């Protein structure tokens with residue numbers, strides 16, 4: 235597909251800059267991000283400076299805004315020991331009382347949304363315009379949802395003509411949550427809420443890149459009345475996650491992260507037959523048919539590629555457009571992308587932020603360089619922006635083939651690959667030709683086609699005429715290499731409990747001798 239000319243690069247002119255807000259003024263509104271201490275264990279902040287120092291960098295400027303320390307073995311031990319102790323009483327508590335605490339935490343989060351959103355922005359670099367609606371609020375939704383469901387964990391009965399059996403769902407015990415860096419508050423809440431609602435304790439290790447927000451979640455849960463020890467946060471890199479995963483007291487590990495890390499964590503957990511939930515990466519397709527509402531399709535592709543600067547696991551980074559509308563689609567897409575407002579993410583007028591880390595920016599730039607070398611056309615963006623921090627604009631690649639690395643591999647940045655197709659069968663086959671299977675989207679006005687395609691797509695979550703919306707009541711997770719299990723909805727309650735079967739004999743016991 236031809237780019238049809240190079241559109242204006244949507245570079246660094248934010249509304250803040252246009253309205254004359256100076257960096258110094260923005261700085262004054264920035265709160266102190268340094269947490270009271272690195273870890274939150276047994277209801278209190280805990281520090282142990284013996285662990286490696288981990289700087290927290292504000293991606294918009296590259297400045298260090300806080301420092302935490304990785305958990306030492308002693309800190310990991312305190313977290314696990316307090317979780318083991320606390321879980322026993324928590325599991326014995328009336329489920330409705332557990333739910334009440336989670337719902338109170340949801341209310342507290344909503345009341346403090348702005349403060350939490352600013353922290354999420356400092357942690358990740360995502361625009362405040364996004365974090366105000368998508369992060370703490372999504373965490374609150376999960377706590378409210380699972381708080382409401384806590385009293386509704388039920389088993390089943392089976393009749394055998396006299397004898398009968400029933401099942402009860404029991405908590406697993408101590409669960410470990412391990413987070414990625416793109417949605418630190420949301421990930422902590424999506425894991426904590428179903429785990430706690432069903433009577434488990436959780437030790438949560440945030441990503442070393444974004445360690446701040448989970449501490450606030452812990453603080454709020456305890457303020458809401460959660461007994462000490464039930465939600466502990468320990469900081470650290472891979473080795474701390476590995477130490478938690480392999481500890482014999484841990485019954486389950488729920489990881490949000492990349493496929494390579496997922497393989498390691500699932501393998502380590504399998505050694506001791508631990509339960510796992512794996513929320514991993516993707517290279518999801520969006521199929522746009524000739525009868526689609528063009529504005530909605532463009533909006534879906536923008537949301538599915540450039541929200542959070544492309545750092546969303548479920549992004550639809552392979553956009554397959556019917557050849558008859560491809561030129562129009564690309565023209566409208568590039569025109570709208572050119573209006574993105576880049577600038578200080580704390581300015582609410584800004585709607586496109588930096589990459590969260592310089593390392594991830596380098597990975598993205600490497601993918602774009604390779605795509606160019608393989609013959610791709612860069613229709614928008616494509617290079618590092620000349621400003622402090624880790625910036626690249628929304629990038630659109632065209633003139634692609636399915637075997638190019640940028641079309642096959644997860645980039646995890648604001649890079650959309652636009653491809654064309656001729657018919658439904660071809661689009662479907664190409665969409666499914668990947669080891670990933672996290673998500674997919676289809677834009678068409680033909681309802682029969684929409685449902686036929688959705689059923690045939692090999693992905694855990696499909697959006698029809700929408701993209702990337704994840705309400706708490708909807709299961710979310712991946713097929714194929716993109717994961718095991720589902721987060722949210724009732725299914726998550728099943729993943730944090732196991733069935734115990736009780737057979738009831740109602741008559742005499744027969745025996746052979």
Ligand SMILES: NC(=O)c1ccc[n+]([C@@H]2O[C@H](COP(=O)([O-])OP(=O)(O)OC[C@H]3O[C@@H](n4cnc5c(N)ncnc54)[C@H](O)[C@@H]3O)[C@@H](O)[C@H]2O)c1
Pocket residue numbers: 412413414415416417439440441442470471472473474475476479490491492493494495496498499512513514515516546547548644646672711712717
């Ligand atoms: N499916 C989802 O819901 C979802 C959501 C967000 C992000 N993701 C994926 O996450 C990736 C980006 O996040 P990332 O770069 O933080 O991922 P990552 O795999 O590098 O790290 C994820 C977490 O695993 C920890 N970790 C690393 N090695 C470990 C080990 N051996 N044992 C235990 N823990 C270990 C890290 O410290 C981090 O906390 C992308 O692939 C993205 O698609 C998936």
Ligand SMILES: NCCCC=O
Pocket residue numbers: 416417545546547548702704
């Ligand atoms: N809102 C869902 C985000 C999950 C992946 O990054």
